[in-house]
Amino acid sequence: MAITDVPAFAHLTDADIENLGAELDAIRQDIEDSRGESDARYIRRTIAAQRALEVAGRLMLTASSRRSAWWAGTVTLGVAKIIENMEIGHNVMHGQWDWMNDPEIHSSTWEWDMSGASKHWRFTHNFMHHKYTNILGMDDDVGYGVIRVTRDAKWKPFNLYGNLLFNTLLAIGFEWGVGLQHLELGKIFKGRDDRKATLVRVREFGVKAGHQVLKDYVAYPALTSLSPGATYKSTLKANAVANVIRNVWANAVIFCGHFPDGAEKFTKTDMVGETKGQWYLRQMLGSANFEAGPGLRFMSGNLCHQIEHHLYPDLPSNRLHQIGVRVREVCEKYDLPYTTGNFAVQYGKTWRTIAKLSLPDKYLRDTRDDAPETRSERMFAVLDSDSGSGFVATTDPTTGRRRGLNTAIATVREWRRTKRDTKSAA
Amino acid sequence: MAKNSIKISANVADTVRPALAGADRHPGWHALRSIAARVTTPLLPDDYLKLANPLWSARELRGRVLEVRRETEDSATLVIKPGWGFSFDYEPGQYVGIGVLMDGRWRWRSYSLTSTPVTGAAPTSKVGRSAKTITITVKAMPEGFLSSHLVGGLSPGTVVRLAAPQGNFVMPDPAPASVLFLTAGSGITPVMSMLRTLERRKQIGDVVHVHSAPTASDVMFGGELAEMAEAHDGYRLRLRATRTDGRLDLSRLDDEVPDWRDRQTWACGPEGMLNDAEKTWSAVGIAERLHLERFAQSRVAVHGQGGTVEFARSGKTVTVDAATPLMDAGESVGVRMPFGCRMGICQSCVVALVDGHVRDLRSGAEHEPGSRIQTCISAASGDCVLDV
Numbered sequence: 001m002a003i004t005d006v007p008a009f010a011h012l013t014d015a016d017i018e019n020l021g022a023e024l025d026a027i028r029q030d031i032e033d034s035r036g037e038s039d040a041r042y043i044r045r046t047i048a049a050q051r052a053l054e055v056a057g058r059l060m061l062t063a064s065s066r067r068s069a070w071w072a073g074t075v076t077l078g079v080a081k082i083i084e085n086m087e088i089g090h091n092v093m094h095g096q097w098d099w100m101n102d103p104e105i106h107s108s109t110w111e112w113d114m115s116g117a118s119k120h121w122r123f124t125h126n127f128m129h130h131k132y133t134n135i136l137g138m139d140d141d142v143g144y145g146v147i148r149v150t151r152d153a154k155w156k157p158f159n160l161y162g163n164l165l166f167n168t169l170l171a172i173g174f175e176w177g178v179g180l181q182h183l184e185l186g187k188i189f190k191g192r193d194d195r196k197a198t199l200v201r202v203r204e205f206g207v208k209a210g211h212q213v214l215k216d217y218v219a220y221p222a223l224t225s226l227s228p229g230a231t232y233k234s235t236l237k238a239n240a241v242a243n244v245i246r247n248v249w250a251n252a253v254i255f256c257g258h259f260p261d262g263a264e265k266f267t268k269t270d271m272v273g274e275t276k277g278q279w280y281l282r283q284m285l286g287s288a289n290f291e292a293g294p295g296l297r298f299m300s301g302n303l304c305h306q307i308e309h310h311l312y313p314d315l316p317s318n319r320l321h322q323i324g325v326r327v328r329e330v331c332e333k334y335d336l337p338y339t340t341g342n343f344a345v346q347y348g349k350t351w352r353t354i355a356k357l358s359l360p361d362k363y364l365r366d367t368r369d370d371a372p373e374t375r376s377e378r379m380f381a382v383l384d385s386d387s388g389s390g391f392v393a394t395t396d397p398t399t400g401r402r403r404g405l406n407t408a409i410a411t412v413r414e415w416r417r418t419k420r421d422t423k424s425a426a
Numbered sequence: 427m428a429k430n431s432i433k434i435s436a437n438v439a440d441t442v443r444p445a446l447a448g449a450d451r452h453p454g455w456h457a458l459r460s461i462a463a464r465v466t467t468p469l470l471p472d473d474y475l476k477l478a479n480p481l482w483s484a485r486e487l488r489g490r491v492l493e494v495r496r497e498t499e500d501s502a503t504l505v506i507k508p509g510w511g512f513s514f515d516y517e518p519g520q521y522v523g524i525g526v527l528m529d530g531r532w533r534w535r536s537y538s539l540t541s542t543p544v545t546g547a548a549p550t551s552k553v554g555r556s557a558k559t560i561t562i563t564v565k566a567m568p569e570g571f572l573s574s575h576l577v578g579g580l581s582p583g584t585v586v587r588l589a590a591p592q593g594n595f596v597m598p599d600p601a602p603a604s605v606l607f608l609t610a611g612s613g614i615t616p617v618m619s620m621l622r623t624l625e626r627r628k629q630i631g632d633v634v635h636v637h638s639a640p641t642a643s644d645v646m647f648g649g650e651l652a653e654m655a656e657a658h659d660g661y662r663l664r665l666r667a668t669r670t671d672g673r674l675d676l677s678r679l680d681d682e683v684p685d686w687r688d689r690q691t692w693a694c695g696p697e698g699m700l701n702d703a704e705k706t707w708s709a710v711g712i713a714e715r716l717h718l719e720r721f722a723q724s725r726v727a728v729h730g731q732g733g734t735v736e737f738a739r740s741g742k743t744v745t746v747d748a749a750t751p752l753m754d755a756g757e758s759v760g761v762r763m764p765f766g767c768r769m770g771i772c773q774s775c776v777v778a779l780v781d782g783h784v785r786d787l788r789s790g791a792e793h794e795p796g797s798r799i800q801t802c803i804s805a806a807s808g809d810c811v812l813d814v
Contacts, residue, residue, distance in 0.1 A: 032789055040530030048477050055474065095773040101525075101532040101797045103486055104473075107773040108798055109442045111468035118441045126772035127436055138434070211467045219465045279769075313771050 001368040002136055002152045002265040002376055006281055009264075009377040011393040011404040012334060020334055021277025024311060027326050031315050032099075040100050042318045047088055047105070054080035058220065061238050063229035074238040078245030079299075084113045085250060086301025087317060093118055094126060095314040114246075116179030117208040120201065124181045130313050134258060134286035135266045141258065142265065144170065144177060145186055148357040149350075150265050150374045155360045163358040167351070174247035179209060216243065249299075252347050256290050257306035259350040261372035262339035263288040283310040284331070289324070289340035296343065297321065307338065335393075335404030370412065380408055382415060438774040439764035444470060444485045447511030447590065472510070480585045481509030487588040492559060494580055497646045501565040501612065502577045503540065508560060508588060514544035516591035518623035519616040519692070519719070522562060523589025523796070528575060532587060534796030535572050537562040538616035538694075538719075539591060540647075542623040563646060565612040595692065595719035596620075601629040602690040606683055608703060610638040610674075610695030614646055616719055617692060621654065621661075630658045634683050638666040638674055638695070674699075676706045687712060694719040733809040737761045738780055740814065746806055751787065753801040756814065763801060763814060770803035777801060782810025 003009045007017060057080055060073030089112030091097070097105045111118050124140060132138035136152050143149045146166040148159045170177045183201050187193040216239040225232040257263070264285040274282075284307055292304035303309060305320035308327055315323065331338040340346075353373045356364065366372070370379035384390035391408045395401065449456045462471040476483035481490060489506040496502050506524075508514075516522075522539050525532045541561040566577040597620040607617045614637055624630045639645045645665060655663040664682060666674055676699075679686050687710060693703045700718050707716040732747040735755050740762075746755045753775055756763040766774025770788060781795045785807040792807060793799050801812070 029789065032791070035530065037530040040527075051469075051474055051477060093773065095776070095800075098773070098776070098798065100530055101534075103442075103798075104444075106798060108439060108776040109444065111441055111443075113468060119438055122772060122774055123436055123438045123766065127438070127766040127774055128434070130771050131767040131769065132434075208468075211464075215465055215467050223465060314773070 002150070002267045002374050003285070004267045004269075005377050006266070006278055006285070009375070009405070010281055010285065010334075010336065011391070011408055012281070016334065017275065017277035017281060019277075020330065021275065021280055023330050024280050024327070025276070027323060027330075028312055028315065031312070031319050031323060035099055035316060035319075039316050039318060040097075043088075043092075043097050043100075043105060043316070046083070050080055050083045050088060053083070057242070058224075061220075061230060061235050062224050062227040064224065064234040064238050065230050069229070070234060070238055074241050075245070077238065077242035078249075081113055081242060081246040082249050082299060083301075085246060086253070086303065087298060088301075089113070089118075090301055090303075091317045093122060096316045098314070111208070113212075114175040114179065115205075115209040115212045116175060116181075117204050119204060120182035121178065124178075126313070130310065132271075133266075133283055133310060134264065135268060137268050140181060144181065146170070147354060149259050149354060151357060151361060151364060151366075151368050151371055152265055152267075152374050153357075155357075159358050161358070163354050167354050171248050171251040172244055174251040175243065179205060216240070253300045253303050255350045256343065256346045257287055257303060259353060259373065260288045260339070260341070260346040261349050261353070262337060263373070265374045280311055281336075283307070284327075284336060284338075286310070287339070288346065289338070290343040290346045291340055292343065304343070307340075333402065335402045335406045337406055337409070379412055382412060383408075436766045436774055437762065437764050438766060439776060444472075446470075446472075447484045447487050448513060449484070449511075451513065481507070483509060484511030487512050487590065489560070489586050489588050491580055491582055491584045491586060493582055494577075497563060498644050498648075500577065501563060501646055503561050503563045504576065504580065505559050505561050506586065506588070507558060512560075512588065513590065514558070514560070516543045517593075517596035518543060518619040519596040520591040520593040520619075521616070522560065522591045523587075524562065524576075525587030525589075525796070526572065526576065526580070526584075527586075528572065533572055533794060534587075534589070535576075536589075537564055538593075538619065540615050540618045540622075542619060542626050563612070563615045563618070565646075593719070595694070595717055597623060597692070599627065599629075601627075601631070604632040604685070604689045605634070606686055606689040606691040607633065607635040607637070608691060608693040608695070608699075609635070610668075610699055611644075612646065613693075613695030613699075613719070613721075616694055618647055620692065621651075625654065625658070630660045633661045634664070634686075634689070635661065636664045636666065636674065636682055638668050638699075640669045641667050676702045679706065687715075690715050690717070692717045692719075694721075731808065733782070733806040735806050736809075736811040737814050738811050748785065748805050748807065749787070750805055751802050752784065752799075752804050752806065752812065755806070756801065756812070761814060765802065768802045770800055773800065775801045778813035780811040780813050783807040784810055 007014065012020070053076060057073050057076030060069050060076060063069035064073055089110060092105055092110040093107050093112070095107040098107050103109055129139050129141045134142060136142060143153060146162065147170065148155065148163055183198065183205060184193060188198060217236055220239060221232040221236040224230040224235040266282060266286065287306045287310045289307050290304045292300060297304050302317035302320045305324050308320045308323045311327065312323065328338050349372070368374060369376045380391055391411055393402065393404045396403060446456070446459070459471055466474060470485055472483035472485045480488055487508065489508040489512070491504055492507050493505040494502050495505065516539060520539055521536045523534055523536050525534045539560055540563045541559065564573055564576045566574040595616055601624055609617050617635070624633070637645065642648065642665065645651070651663055655661050674682070691707070693700060693716060697720065700720055703716060704713070704718065707713050732745070732750065734743055734745045735752060736743045737756055742759045742761055744755050744759045753763050753765055753768070764775045764777065766772040776798050779793055779795055779797050779799050783795070784793050784799055784804040785791070786793070787803050787805055793804065
């Protein structure tokens with residue numbers, strides 16, 4: 001179940017991993033050295049455009065009694081919120097723009113346009129999720145405590161209806177899921193929380209969420225109801241739908257990052273002694289990209305480059321595309337998977353997995369050691385028992401190509417197919 | 427692998443809410459802003475308005491450079507129109523922080539104001555514009571990256587950041603009866619603000635000014651000083667061209683200003699001159715009559731060694747080497763440092779670097795005072811002060 005021995009799974013020696021780390025560090029250094037005026041201009045213009053878009057959307061809603069204006073305003077506002085949360089807020093809070101030393105575009109000052117408090121996000125996301133990425137029981141983003149996204153998690157009866165239900169609810173109310181995550185409601189109900197710390201968090205969340213609710217569901221509707229072309233209710237509905245558009249989209253992009261087939265999960269580790277190279281490796285194996293042109297890339301907050309983002313959470317988002325070319329080369333060199341695919345296909349795979357995992361294990365064909373959503377180093381044991389020697393990572397003497405993890409996975413797949421064929425033939 | 431004993435804890439730094447400059451001075455505007463902020467939350471109205479005009483924001487003090495006036499070959503005066511929230515009732519002699527965008531980064535330096543303050547009492551007599559501007563005068567230091575840029579590379583229209591004026595090297599109002607100004611080089615800048623203010627307040631009673639510069643053409647504000655000496659009998663200017671006359675020897679100050687012991691003295695110039703002055707005045711037991719301004723030494727060389735770290739809010743200090751993360755340094759003396767991942771990825775531990783330099787342990791990059799730093803992957807590079 002899940003990967004415990006990362007080097008063994010990756011078919012890399014300690015020396016390989018150290019070299020891998022050095023190559024990834026070099027990419028980072030190149031980007032850090034070349035950050036400058038054009039990058040700064042990019043984020044400033046993005047922020048200006050986003051604010052203009054938001055104002056435009058709000059203005060359109062002053063005519064929201066008309067159906068066309070309602071839709072135009074709602075979609076514009078939804079898009080503005082997506083850009084604020086993803087390409088700006090998420091990335092600014094990661095410190096991607098801290099190098100500019102601009103207090104107004106800085107991880108320590110940014111508060112984003114959603115119900116969750118930035119401070120809480122920096123804990124659950126920047127710290128927990130990015131440090132303990134995909135480690136079962138440590139990275140809460142693996143299922144958010146309600147969805148069974150990997151068969152490593154024990155099946156519970158409520159998964160039968162809950163998996164698809166909660167996934168749908170989470171998509172629709174994603175900002176509330178994110179906002180409440182740090183409150184750890186589960187622990188509060190079980191009485192296992194630190195009451196004092198909980199109260200502080202509840203207050204912080206309450207203030208932030210209160211301001212957000214007041215803005216979108218009281219202040220703006222009241223303001224636009226002064227316009228002859230809108231009513232309180234028409235704007236209220238528009239704002240609610242705009243928030244949902246943002247929620248569904250953000251949820252889809254984020255789920256594509258860690259839950260499609262090929263994004264690995266890991267067993268609990270205290271991480272003591274994990275080298276920089278091993279950390280990089282875990283980030284690469286646990287993340288998945290999706291293919292995107294410039295438009296989709298921007299609207300996903302450059303999270304179509306989830307792998308690169310996890311390797312370098314604090315490098316500017318506008319550089320991830322360029323970084324991706326080099327990371328892909330590194331993956332090829334070490335024969336490591338670079339999981340990517342069409343956006344709709346990747347997102348479809350997350351739903352497929354979640355739907356499948358509603359069922360108890362006995363109805364699932366694949367084992368926890370070799371399933372689409374999770375694998376472990378034990379998946380290669382079949383090769384040991386079969387050939388006696390097992391799979392050994394080598395370098396092809398003629399082409400110089402390494403035969404590592406990718407080749408090993410293909411070999412196991414081939415072995416399984418042959419076995420199935422012989423079985424059905426017999 | 428101690429599976430169940432893993433305790434995850436963190437102390438995430440609060441999100442710093444924007445401070446609004448001048449909110450207390452304009453209660454009406456502030457009330458309006460608070461109401462408007464209900465619909466702009468989590469942003470402020472200022473965050474939208476500044477897109478129309480950068481000066482329409484009191485969230486961070488800003489100014490627009492109106493003019494860059496050459497003073498000498500290597501110095502220039504910047505005339506700056508500050509935006510919302512800037513207070514003009516500073517005291518003559520104070521300095522202001524100025525942040526300039528270079529290669530996408532905001533970099534900060536402090537310079538003495540050379541303009542005269544506008545206080546509630548003083549009539550805004552002069553031309554309307556000058557009342558609403560401030561000036562700083564900058565000397566391009568050799569290898570001074572930023573000062574050279576300010577003197578030679580800044581064009582009118584550039585938007586700069588400002589920090590509120592501060593400093594104790596100030597001329598009181600009313601001024602003392604007899605005054606001595608002892609200046610050298612760009613050390614004349616804070617005194618220029620004092621002189622202009624004294625002139626405006628008609629308080630030039632008995633002022634002696636001894637100023638040193640390498641040559642006569644290196645004297646900043648040479649023309650204006652001469653005019654002032656011409657116009658006011660009470661202002662006596664002694665210029666010293668050190669390249670021909672040699673440096674002023676303070677042990678022979680009696681020859682220049684026989685009654686210096688009786689005067690309130692303001693001195694500003696190179697470190698050596700100020701140290702000599704301190705000794706001279708202390709020797710005769712009148713140190714309280716001497717007011718000094720030391721410009722921070724601009725650090726050119728990259729410092730690799732550790733230093734003494736001061737934690738400003740908790741008042742604790744510790745001396746550390748160049749390899750110890752500042753977070754560890756703080757925790758070792760019991761400072762409640764913000765922390766998270768402890769590996770440089772989560773931004774939970776970001777605090778402001780008030781003074782001194784720190785070095786990024788991963789890349790070796792140096793951070794300047796006025797920036798915010800991750801304490802878990804930064805080490806002291808010389809003495810430094812953190813806002814925690």
